[in-house]
Each structure stands twice: as structure tokens, then as C-alpha cells.
Amino acid sequence: MQPFKEIEKAFEAKYPQYDLRMEYHGSIQVMRHVTDLHEPIDIVATADQALIPMLMYATNDPATGKPYANWYASMATNKLAIAYQAKSKYADEITAENWWQILSRPDVRVGLSDPRFDAVGYRQLMVFALAQALYGNDQIFNDFLEGQFTRPINLVDLGDMLIIRIPEILETTGSAHLVMRGSSIALNALLEAGEIDYAFEYESVIKQQGFEMLNLPAELNLGDEAHEANYRRVTVKLDFRRFASVEPVFNGELIRYGLTIPESSPNPEGAARFFAFFYGEDGQKIMADNHHPLIRPIEGDHLELMPDALKGLTGD
Amino acid sequence: MKKQKLPELFVVAAVLLVIFVILPILLTFASTSATNLFETLIDPEVARSIGLTFLAAGIASALGVLMGLPLAYILARRDFSGKGLIEGLIDLPLIIPHTAAGIALLMVFGRQGVLGKLVRPLGLFFVDTLAGVVVGMLFVSIPLLVNAARDAFKAVDSDLEQSARVDGASAWKVFLTITLPLAWRGVVSGVITMWARGISEFGAVAILAYSPKIVPVLIYEKFQGFGLKAATPIAAILLVIVVLVFFVLRSLAGAIDD
Numbered sequence: 001m002q003p004f005k006e007i008e009k010a011f012e013a014k015y016p017q018y019d020l021r022m023e024y025h026g027s028i029q030v031m032r033h034v035t036d037l038h039e040p041i042d043i044v045a046t047a048d049q050a051l052i053p054m055l056m057y058a059t060n061d062p063a064t065g066k067p068y069a070n071w072y073a074s075m076a077t078n079k080l081a082i083a084y085q086a087k088s089k090y091a092d093e094i095t096a097e098n099w100w101q102i103l104s105r106p107d108v109r110v111g112l113s114d115p116r117f118d119a120v121g122y123r124q125l126m127v128f129a130l131a132q133a134l135y136g137n138d139q140i141f142n143d144f145l146e147g148q149f150t151r152p153i154n155l156v157d158l159g160d161m162l163i164i165r166i167p168e169i170l171e172t173t174g175s176a177h178l179v180m181r182g183s184s185i186a187l188n189a190l191l192e193a194g195e196i197d198y199a200f201e202y203e204s205v206i207k208q209q210g211f212e213m214l215n216l217p218a219e220l221n222l223g224d225e226a227h228e229a230n231y232r233r234v235t236v237k238l239d240f241r242r243f244a245s246v247e248p249v250f251n252g253e254l255i256r257y258g259l260t261i262p263e264s265s266p267n268p269e270g271a272a273r274f275f276a277f278f279y280g281e282d283g284q285k286i287m288a289d290n291h292h293p294l295i296r297p298i299e300g301d302h303l304e305l306m307p308d309a310l311k312g313l314t315g316d
Numbered sequence: 317m318k319k320q321k322l323p324e325l326f327v328v329a330a331v332l333l334v335i336f337v338i339l340p341i342l343l344t345f346a347s348t349s350a351t352n353l354f355e356t357l358i359d360p361e362v363a364r365s366i367g368l369t370f371l372a373a374g375i376a377s378a379l380g381v382l383m384g385l386p387l388a389y390i391l392a393r394r395d396f397s398g399k400g401l402i403e404g405l406i407d408l409p410l411i412i413p414h415t416a417a418g419i420a421l422l423m424v425f426g427r428q429g430v431l432g433k434l435v436r437p438l439g440l441f442f443v444d445t446l447a448g449v450v451v452g453m454l455f456v457s458i459p460l461l462v463n464a465a466r467d468a469f470k471a472v473d474s475d476l477e478q479s480a481r482v483d484g485a486s487a488w489k490v491f492l493t494i495t496l497p498l499a500w501r502g503v504v505s506g507v508i509t510m511w512a513r514g515i516s517e518f519g520a521v522a523i524l525a526y527s528p529k530i531v532p533v534l535i536y537e538k539f540q541g542f543g544l545k546a547a548t549p550i551a552a553i554l555l556v557i558v559v560l561v562f563f564v565l566r567s568l569a570g571a572i573d574d
Contacts, residue, residue: 036543169361171527194428195443
């Protein structure tokens with residue numbers, strides 16, 4: 001979020017004819033604003049590129065009958081880590097080996113971004129599921145979540161396959177030490193206020209916010225290519241009975257942010273200009289300065305379907 | 317009463333305004349299918365949320381009466397330096413954005429907050445608790461009660477209070493037997509408005525106590541997570557209940573007055 005504020009400023013300085021209007025939501029929400037609310041949006045960026053095919057390729061714009069998107073560019077990678085403050089409980093004790101024990105203590109307040117709406121949330125659950133094999137303890141997931149929700153989040157651990165099921169209604173119990181919010185952005189504020197002790201966040205965001213950071217082992221941080229086969233063992237399913245146009249399933253994989261221009265973009269020319277700026281020198285520099293370097297040259301899905309104006313960008 | 321001639325444009329403006337208010341509410345119903353409405357009606361999550369919302373707003377209003385009426389009475393009966401300042405400060409919750417109010421409340425009532433720290437040993441927490449919901453509602457709605465009650469107390473002739481005092485009644489007795497009964501209508505109207513405002517609060521409560529979910533938070537969550545189809549039936553049901561309760565309370569207040 002932070003780099004995008006700088007991007008906005010730089011872009012508007014370079015192209016004063018444009019007023020870039022940013023909205024920040026949980027990863028799934030940004031797409032719903034296009035596909036469900038039919039808002040006129042020119043650029044969609046999400047922390048999980050897999051959501052773009054799942055939610056945008058699969059949904060047709062009733063106005064044109066065409067899918068909301070048919071390509072995306074991979075934007076950047078990231079790693080999941082634990083954010084905390086020096087005053088957080090057991091801050092002097094926590095390590096990359098014992099974090100799961102500390103986060104399960106009832107007197108430790110832990111943030112959880114709503115896994116139904118935000119990628120940090122379901123990725124955090126994936127980390128706990130994957131941790132069971134790494135630390136040789138099949139109760140890690142359960143110890144962390146037991147008694148926290150009015151309807152439980154369940155894990156089926158089949159060894160080479162881990163399935164997490166999230167109920168449609170997710171509400172913390174009165175005695176929960178988990179604090180859930182709709183997006184990780186809201187949790188950062190609670191962490192700052194000392195209301196929670198720990199929250200899962202992306203490394204780039206933790207650095208941008210200046211929190212203390214506990215790096216997770218490569219087997220768990222969802223950001224190390226060498227371990228992608230391990231990440232792929234885990235799947236998160238949402239048990240939605242009603243209202244869902246798409247049955248969401250999230251697969252464990254490398255964290256990759258994605259970017260696309262929706263078919264319904266009312267200003268595709270401006271969107272293309274932004275896209276070029278973002279992947280150009282200015283954008284690259286701002287992102288790198290914010291600990292979130294862009295993937296260059298551009299990779300992605302069905303890049304041949306990108307607007308012609310952008311195709312020159314993929315060559316370098 | 318003799319019919320008085322009104323400027324025609326007033327009628328046009330008035331009709332437009334009524335349409336402006338009614339149309340979104342009507343559309344909320346029109347866009348809700350009967351099946352959706354029924355499913356929502358029997359959804360225990362929705363029922364629980366409605367109960368919680370009414371309860372929390374009720375507690376907030378009760379606290380508002382306990383703390384707000386004394387202040388309203390003082391403001392109505394006494395002139396002192398700084399009175400204007402206090403009246404202005406009391407109105408602040410009406411002016412500041414409620415998300416900002418929520419953050420401010422977090423600073424006070426959070427675990428590390430000024431008051432939150434003090435009451436923590438008692439096991440009283442405000443983030444994600446009923447107490448937090450009440451605090452959020454109380455903060456944003458208390459000015460409505462204080463202002464309404466102050467105006468109602470002001471309208472009571474202070475000579476009546478004086479003569480009762482001369483007859484030997486205590487200040488308490490005068491307040492309870494003379495002032496309050498005479499100001500009753502205004503005070504009750506203030507309480508109802510405060511309660512209604514509490515029910516409709518989103519911003520401050522969502523920051524301090526996202527859960528347990530009051531109806532405005534639930535509507536927002538359904539809208540965000542499941543789209544309009546999931547959100548509108550809840551909004552429609554809340555609307556009906558609020559209108560009914562409002563109507564009953566108002567007519568009760570009217571009946572007592574008569």
C-alpha cells in the first residue's frame with residue numbers, strides 16, 4: 001500500500017492530466033469490486049495472482065458478455081513473516097523455532113486477517129498447516145485455532161495433502177485470543193496500538209511499517225522457489241453455501257502479486273499508460289526502494305492478450 | 317386551521333426530498349427476492365446480530381441517561397465560564413469522522429489505552445467485546461441526547477422549580493417531580509434518537525469492536541464478501557424492525573405525554 005502512494009504521486013507528477021484514485025481492499029475484495037459491484041476500475045492489483053483467473057477470467061461482464069480479464073502480469077514476489085513490536089508479549093523469547101508455541105498461548109493476542117477475504121489470512125492458515133510436518137507435531141494447527149471461532153476452521157492432514165476448510169460464518173468467540181479483521185491493513189493499526197502482539201504480514205510491508213520482523217523458515221514462508229512443491233501440499237477451501245458466484249479454493253504456492261487491466265476498464269488508455277509507468281524505470285525504482293522489487297522482465301499468464309500498447313514492455 | 321398559501325417551489329422541493337429519502341429504502345426492498353429475505357430471516361447469525369445491536373444501543377442509551385441528563389440539566393440551568401466550550405466539545409462526536417472516533421477510542425479503551433489499562437485487571441476489555449460496541453455507540457450518539465434534554469429542561473419554567481424549592485422540596489425532589497415530568501417528551505425523544513443513532517453506527521464500532529458483529533458491520537461484511545444479494549436482505553429486515561420499534565416508542569411517548 002505504501003509504495004502505491006508514492007507511485008500515485010510520481011505518476012500524477014509525470015502525467016498531470018490523470019488523477020489516479022486508489023482503493024485498498026483485501027486481495028479478494030479488490031476483484032469483487034469489479035466483478036460483483038461492477039465498479040469502473042482501470043487497474044486491479046492483488047497479492048495473489050491466482051485469484052485473477054479464479055475470479056475474473058471465470059466471470060463475464062453482463063454488459064459485454066466477455067470475461068472481466070483474460071491475462072495478468074506477475075508483479076512481484078514476497079515472503080510471509082511475523083510482525084511484532086518490542087513491547088509485544090514474549091518478544092524476547094520468540095524465535096523461528098518456537099513461534100507457533102508462543103502464538104498459541106492464550107495470553108498472546110494474535111491478529112488474523114479474514115481468510116475469506118484476504119490472502120494474508122488464508123496464507124497464515126497455510127503456514128500453520130505446513131508447520132506440522134516441519135516441527136513434527138500434528139497438533140500445531142489445532143492448538144492455534146481451537147476454541148477461537150464459533151464455528152471451527154478444520155484441517156485434514158493427509159501427509160502429502162493438507163486441506164483447510166473455512167466455514168461460511170467466521171466469528172471469533174468471546175474468549176478468543178485471536179483478533180480478526182477484514183484485511184491485514186487493519187491489523188497493522190491494532191499492532192501499532194498494542195492491541196495485538198503479533199500479526200502475519202508480508203516482509204515488504206513489515207519493512208515499510210518499521211515493525212519488528214520474525215522471518216519464518218523457508219519451508220513455510222511461501223516465498224522460496226526451492227520449497228514450492230512443499231507449499232503445494234496445502235489447499236484452503238471455503239464452505240460457502242450461498243451467494244458465492246465462484247466456489248473459492250486457494251492453493252498453496254509461491255506468493256506472487258498480479259496485475260491486470262479489466263475488460264470493463266472505462267479508461268484503457270490511461271490504464272495502459274499507468275501500467276507502462278509502473279513497469280518502467282520510475283515504478284521499478286519506487287517499488288525497489290520499498291523493499292518490493294518488481295519481477296522483470298514481465299512474466300504472467302496469457303501475456304499475448306495484453307493490450308498492444310503494452311506488448312513492447314515484455315520484450316526486455 | 318386555515319389553509320395558508322405556500323410558495324409553490326416549496327412543495328416541489330419537499331416532494332423531491334421525500335422521494336430522495338424514500339427511494340433508496342424502497343429499492344432495498346425491491347432488489348431483495350422473497351427467498352433471500354426468508355433465508356435471511358431464519359439465519360441465526362442475523363437474528364443474533366440484530367439482538368446484539370438493539371441490546372448494545374439500549375445499554376448505551378441507558379448510560380447516556382445516567383451521564384447525559386445531569387450534564388444537560390446543568391447546561392440548562394447554570395451559566396458559567398467555559399459553558400460554550402463544553403457545549404461545543406459535546407457536539408464534537410457529531411462532527412468528526414467516525415473512523416477517527418474509533419481510532420481515538422482505541423487509544424483510550426484499547427488494552428494499552430489510558431482507561432483500558434486501568435480496567436484490564438478487572439477483566440474488562442473493549443476490543444471485540446460488547447463493552448466495546450457500547451462505548452462506540454455511546455460516544456457517537458451521546459450529543460443527541462444531551463442537546464435534546466438540555467433544550468427540554470430549558471423549556472421548563474424555572475419559576476416553577478423555584479416555588480417548589482421555597483415550599484421546602486429538595487433539589488432532587490424538584491428535579492424528579494417537576495422538571496423531569498415536564499421535560500419528559502423532549503428527554504424521551506432524545507433517548508430514542510440516541511438509541512437509533514447507536515443502532516446505525518458503523519465506523520467507530522468497526523474499529524473498536526469488529527466482532528461481535530452488530531448489524532451495520534454484518535451488512536458491510538456480507539456486502540464485501542458475498543455481494544449485494546447477501547447484504548440487502550439484512551438491511552431490509554433491520555429497516556422494518558427499526559421502523560416498527562421507532563413507531564411503537566414514539567406513540568408510547570406520545571401516549572404518556574397525553
